[in-house]
Amino acid sequence: MSALVQRLTRFLRSPQGQQLVDRGRRELAKPETQRKLKQLASRLSSRR
Structure with missing residues (x-):
């Protein structure tokens, strides 16, 4: 489960995640x- 949280965190910090x-x-x-x-x-x- 922690791997999923890490992936989400990385995505939300990315430019595409910030746009979302x-x-x-x-x-x-x-x-x-x-x-x-x-x-x-x-x-x-x-x-x-």
């Missing part, structure tokens, strides 16, 4: 995305 992280941050900043995530969270919490 930046894209994710931009998407999470959008109000529509935040609304969708809140809806998903409420559906998942109501299942319990």
Whole structure:
């Protein structure tokens, strides 16, 4: 399992990984995305 974590860490530190992280941050900043995530969270919490 530690090998997988090491590979992920290396990828996230690479230029391609940094681009992916930046894209994710931009998407999470959008109000529509935040609304969708809140809806998903409420559906998942109501299942319990």
